[in-house]
Every structure is written in C-alpha cells, then in structure tokens.
C-alpha cells in the first residue's frame with residue numbers, strides 16, 4: 001500500500017483534554033490525516049475543538065454515538081456535520097427511522113456539497129450475550145450485529161464501527177464501498193490496556209477494515225509521531 005493511502009486509513013483517538021489534543025495535533029500534522037474526538041473531549045470543549053482540529057488540516061471523526069428520537073438525531077447529526085466533522089457515529093439500536101434521520105441531517109448540513117459520512121455502532125463491544133439478554137435481545141451477538149448493520153445500510157448509513165474480528169463479516173454483508181472502522185487495534189508488542197480482542201493494524205485491514213482507530217499506542221507513546229509513523233510503515237509493508 002502507498003504511504004499516502006496508509007495515512008488515510010489511520011484514525012488517532014484523542015481521549016484527552018483540549019491542551020493535550022492540540023499538542024498532539026500539532027505534533028502529528030503531516031503524519032496522521034484523521035483524528036477522533038469522543039464524547040469526553042466534545043462535552044468538555046464543544047464544537048470549537050472540532051473546528052480547531054479542522055483548521056490544522058485534519059479530518060475529524062466525531063464519535064458521539066447518537067441515539068434518540070429521529071427528530072433529535074436529525075438535528076444533532078446536522079449540527080455535528082456543521083462543526084466540520086467528516087465522520088460521525090450513531091447507534092444502530094435507534095432503528096431505521098432514526099438512522100435515516102441522521103443521514104438527512106448530514107445531507108442538510110452539506111447543502112449539496114460533500115456530506116459527512118455516518119457509521120453505525122451495532123452491538124457495543126463491551127456487551128456480551130448476557131448483557132444483550134438483560135435488555136431483552138435473545139439473538140446471538142453476531143446475528144444481532146448483522147441485523148443492525150443491514151438495517152443501517154437500508155437506511156442510507158455509510159458503514160459500521162466494529163471490532164477487527166467482525167470486520168470480515170461486515171465487509172461481506174455491506175459490500176466494498178462501505179466504511180468499516182475498527183478500534184481494538186494494537187501494533188505487535190504494544191500494551192493492550194483495557195482492550196481484549198485485538199488485531200494488528202495490517203490484520204485489521206486484511207479482515208476488511210477501511211479505517212483503524214488507534215488511541216493509546218500513539219497518544220501514550222514517548223514519541224507519538226514515531227509510533228504513528230511505525231503503524232503507517234506497517235501498513236505500507238504488510239497491507
């Protein structure tokens with residue numbers, strides 16, 4: 001894979017405060033193309049943080065996992081896209097009308113220009129069969145994930161966020177144009193932290209991921225730029 005293509009596939013998760021996020025962004029400029037802003041950073045700093053990262057030339061994945069009545073999600077998706085975010089998340093469990101509303105919201109924000117992409121969380125990777133059963137879902141986890149992914153596709157959603165271990169199945173189900181974004185990625189030898197079922201960056205892409213989300217192996221490294229470059233180099237070599 002070419003280096004420029006490899007850089008486009010890596011999304012660096014900034015799970016930190018604003019000062020550290022901007023410090024990392026300045027350091028990673030030219031080394032990473034995408035940054036992920038999650039709920040903690042967004043609820044603390046608001047849309048400004050997305051704009052600040054966009055101004056530094058990054059694409060932003062705004063991971064707010066929207067889940068509410070369609071009217072609210074329409075407005076929230078529109079507002080999220082208006083911050084300049086390039087990719088946003090919703091919960092598949094909000095069902096078809098909610099997902100269609102998210103798609104309409106980002107289209108409205110784009111006013112005919114290039115719209116933000118929307119991907120769906122199927123079953124949270126923190127949930128196991130017992131947790132699904134506790135909320136009244138008796139389908140096996142994998143079948144529930146398939147069902148929500150299909151529903152997402154039918155309602156104009158661009159792809160899913162899932163574990164690298166589900167990526168092959170999601171790619172098969174959603175087709176080659178879908179976004180399949182996988183966290184739970186660890187370069188060989190890196191600390192696992194609280195991630196348990198992990199894959200290396202090249203394995204994740206081999207399984208069908210379009211993008212990988214990597215946080216602490218980059219942001220917690222002594223040299224985040226070198227850590228990011230090493231992941232890109234791995235993709236250039238092995239993907």
Ligand code: C5P
Pocket residue numbers: 013014015036038124125126161162163183184185193195213214215216217
């Ligand atoms: O630091 P680490 O590489 O584990 O960060 C992964 C990022 O992906 C975090 O922002 C985390 O919230 C997110 N994520 C995840 N597992 C999921 C969904 C999102 O680790 N199933």
